[in-house]
Amino acid sequence: MSENFERALPRAEEIDTEALLAGIIRWVEMETPSDRPDLIDLLLDHVEQSFSGLPVEIRRIPSRDGCGGQLVIEYAPEGCEGQPALMMGHVDTVWDAGTLAERPVKREGDRLHGPGIFDMKAGSYLATETLRRIVEKGLVPPRPIRVYLNGDEEIGSPNSRETIEKLAAGAAFVLVPEPAFEAPGTVITARKGWARFSLIAHGVSSHAGGNRTDGRSAIHEIARHIMEIEAMNETEEKATFNVGTVMGGTRANVVPDLARIEVDIRAEDMATAERLVARMLARRPIGEDVRLEVEGGMNRPPFMRSAEVVRLYEATRALAEHLGLPMNETSRGGVSDGNFAAAIGRPVLDGLGCNGAGAHAVHEHILLSTVAPRAALMHAMLMSRHFQDLAIG
């Protein structure tokens, strides 16, 4: 099989890592917290400028409702045909503006540290830059290439979801350069679905000493729900439950009339997810004379390891072997926008970003040695007709 791959595909050793690192650092040094659409716009401006004068079509979807903007870059030169290959990543991060002053980009051996570098500026940059280099060289890919960047992934992609689903539905396959966690070469072929709920208990307040029995404790009520929900970790095989926040009460001597929890649920498949969502929404007060409000639902559907996903993965493994790169797959509990694309039945491969560690954590970093291999792999996936034939059939 290997000999059918195009000979002209560049090897990782031929890729100039230092130039890519400079580009990654430039992106990291433009801070882009999800709640600062103005800063996200500056990064998207920078991306647009990097394509100026090149034969691509760029569409900007402006920021809205406090969510960062989106950018679609399409390259469809004469000679390519069919549904486009889609690469999509986010440019927003969980780090507030000013984080960089406390924790500047730092290079240490094989590690490059920086806020948002691993999740997922390195990956989104590599996807964008891989396309830019293909365009600059005037290469003609077998199919059109689309790169899509959004700025609201870390807050659940409320604005971009519609665009993601539309772009994914029209794509031959979808590549997501979110961070890759384990050994170099790892990609992600399944992710759990994610649901979030808030439960608010309304009780009746009273004096804790004088007339305690007139009161109805909202904290007592919510505590019983906490115990029940956490206990589901023991009984549900294909899902996990976490009560992540708890709030309530005012003073020690007051029977509390208000308490609230937030619950995070991860489910492996759609049937489980739907059943658990229904079960959460059907929760009723446990005690007497209390009221319970339940709000929430599924944010991202499960990304299942479908036959289409396996086919794309197998093709990628063959391609990686041809390029002399390691390749293996894993599944994750964390979600990405790949969940949306996979849930509508498209072949999706996720985790194509750089290896490293520390997503949403202060030790966040990428491994320098994985930059060129990932760039080589992305280039080959976009340029190899043989790969695309294997991947899609």
Ligand SMILES: [Zn+2]
């Ligand atoms: Zn991410």
